[in-house]
Each structure stands twice: as C-alpha cells, then as structure tokens.
Amino acid sequence: MNHIQFENGKLILLDQRKLPFSEEFIVCETAEDVARAIKDMIVRGAPAIGITAAYGFAMGIKEGLDVDDVYSLLLNTRPTAVNLKWALDRMKNFYKKAGNDYFKLLEEVRKIHLEDIEINRKIGENGADLFKSKVSILTHCNAGALATGDYGTALGVIRSLHKRGLIKKVLVDETRPYLQGARLTAYEMVKEGIPHFVITDNTSGLLMSRGEVDAVIVGADRIAKNGDTANKIGTFMLAVLANYFNIPFYIAAPVSTFDFSIESGNEIVIEERGRDEVALINGKSIIPEKSPVLHFGFDITPNELITGFITEKGVVKPPFDLLQKA
Numbered sequence: 001m002n003h004i005q006f007e008n009g010k011l012i013l014l015d016q017r018k019l020p021f022s023e024e025f026i027v028c029e030t031a032e033d034v035a036r037a038i039k040d041m042i043v044r045g046a047p048a049i050g051i052t053a054a055y056g057f058a059m060g061i062k063e064g065l066d067v068d069d070v071y072s073l074l075l076n077t078r079p080t081a082v083n084l085k086w087a088l089d090r091m092k093n094f095y096k097k098a099g100n101d102y103f104k105l106l107e108e109v110r111k112i113h114l115e116d117i118e119i120n121r122k123i124g125e126n127g128a129d130l131f132k133s134k135v136s137i138l139t140h141c142n143a144g145a146l147a148t149g150d151y152g153t154a155l156g157v158i159r160s161l162h163k164r165g166l167i168k169k170v171l172v173d174e175t176r177p178y179l180q181g182a183r184l185t186a187y188e189m190v191k192e193g194i195p196h197f198v199i200t201d202n203t204s205g206l207l208m209s210r211g212e213v214d215a216v217i218v219g220a221d222r223i224a225k226n227g228d229t230a231n232k233i234g235t236f237m238l239a240v241l242a243n244y245f246n247i248p249f250y251i252a253a254p255v256s257t258f259d260f261s262i263e264s265g266n267e268i269v270i271e272e273r274g275r276d277e278v279a280l281i282n283g284k285s286i287i288p289e290k291s292p293v294l295h296f297g298f299d300i301t302p303n304e305l306i307t308g309f310i311t312e313k314g315v316v317k318p319p320f321d322l323l324q325k326a
C-alpha cells in the first residue's frame, strides 16, 4: 500500500477521508502541512501518524524551524495515540546526535517506517500462531496497512491467518461515526480477497450469542503499564461482550504503543471531536438542530478484559517485563 510516500522533499499521503470511493493523494510541502494532515485525519491510525510525524519533523528541520517548535507543532495534532510522541521523541534524540543534517534525519525516518512494516509482519505471525483451525474474527476500526507503515496490526494477524488458509470470515464493525471499519478495513479486505462481512456496530452481541465469533482482535492507541488500553470508541463494549460470551479478546500492537510512563488507563487523554462527525451523514443532519452531541474518539478497555497482547516480541500479559528489555 503506497499510502505514505516521500519523494523530492515532499510527503505524499493517500487521503483516507476519500476512501473507498476514490484514491486521491495530498502533497505536504511543509511541517505545517503534515501537522494539518494528521489533525484532519487524511492519515490516521496510531503507527501511521507516528511515521507521518517523523517525516514532518525532518521537513521542519530542513525549513529551519526550531526543533522544539516543530516537535510541539506535530505532537499537538492528536492527543491519544502514543506512537506520535514515541516517533517524535526518537527523532528529537536522533537530532541531538546528528544535528540538522537533513539526509541523516531522513534516513532515520525511513528506518522507523521500514521497521514498522517488519514489526507488523512479526505481530501477524505471532497472532496467527494462536489459531490452529479456521476462525471467524471480529475487528473494530481500522488497524490495517492504512493505519501503519504497511500490513497492519490486527489486520496483520488477519492477513497472516488468511495466508495460512485459516480465515473463515472477518466481521468488520462499521465503526461509527468515522466509519474506519466500513470504509477502510472493508477496502483492505476487498483488496486482499479476504472473506468478510461489514456489520453495524450493534450486531456483535447477536453474532457472539450465535457462536459466530471465535475471537476479537483490535489495535490500540495507547496501552498503560497495567494493560488498560485506549482504542477506537466502542472497543470497550466489545470487550465486555466477549467476556460475557467467553470469547478471547486480543489487542495487537507494537511495543511503541505501550506507554510505560503511565500506571493505568485513567491517565490517558481521550480525544473529543466535533459535533458534525456525529450529527451529519453525507453532509445532511440526522439529529435535531438543538441537540448537542458527546463525541469521544476512544475508550479505555480495562486490562482484566484482555486475553493477551499480540506484539512483535510475542503474546504477552502485564507486567510487561519482556517488552521493556531492549
């Protein structure tokens, strides 16, 4: 998937707001453009925004911006996904050693980008090892190639399972209101020829009660030291349902999504977004003009509802000692 490309000093991003109906690209020429692209969700998904911000950092330094200014410009775009801070911290530390040598900075960004793809393949294989027969997997939001450097985390596991001939079907939550599932995950499933059904967000209980779901696998935006996990709004409800029906519930995420500086999910800032995303469908209001909305982008799933964390270092549970070793 060529959704994040860097050519001749410009960052070219596939405009994910337009998918699946048109594949249009946006060209970012400055760090400011990159920050806007993250804020406006032209690119989204925790690892993908980290990679994008790292390109923006290198571009900002080339423009002659102050290092702290470019760091905070990019960091203040979206609050919940910790991969953004992880990538910017790595770039800032690298800058301290390499100085403003743009080509060296760019090399480091490409490293981050390629490493992420490699990590996702490992996550995919580690996750696929959990299953020995054909399974139906339910997923929420888009934790796919589009949300990462490529291949995906939760969808990485699904891709690896599919290669092994072990996917019966993927149940794709539409993921209101931004419809990352209906628009983006379904788009990836079609491209890969993976059998799937798009379902409304309120269908999972019925399917679980009928034995139609063997496991739930989703991505994450930030995982606290105790395993509490922030992911797309609606993830928590799925975890509660899965627990009720005794269905394994997995988080698939790279080590860069773990935030060992916070003890629990209470410390995670949850993004709140504008009214229009909830109130409008295709530009038309579906609610009374006077109704306000509550629109949280993410929720926190408590660690006790999570069967395991599928990472590039293996499938783990808290305490995450193994992940904290270099």
Ligand SMILES: CSC[C@@H](O)[C@@H](O)C(=O)COP(=O)(O)O
Pocket (backbone or CB within 6 Å): 044, 045, 046, 047, 081, 140, 141, 142, 143, 144, 147, 148, 152, 153, 154, 180, 218, 219, 220, 221, 231, 232, 233, 297
């Ligand atoms: C591998 S992506 C993991 C998460 O970032 C994903 O599940 C998610 O919640 C994305 O939210 P988004 O608001 O689309 O950026």
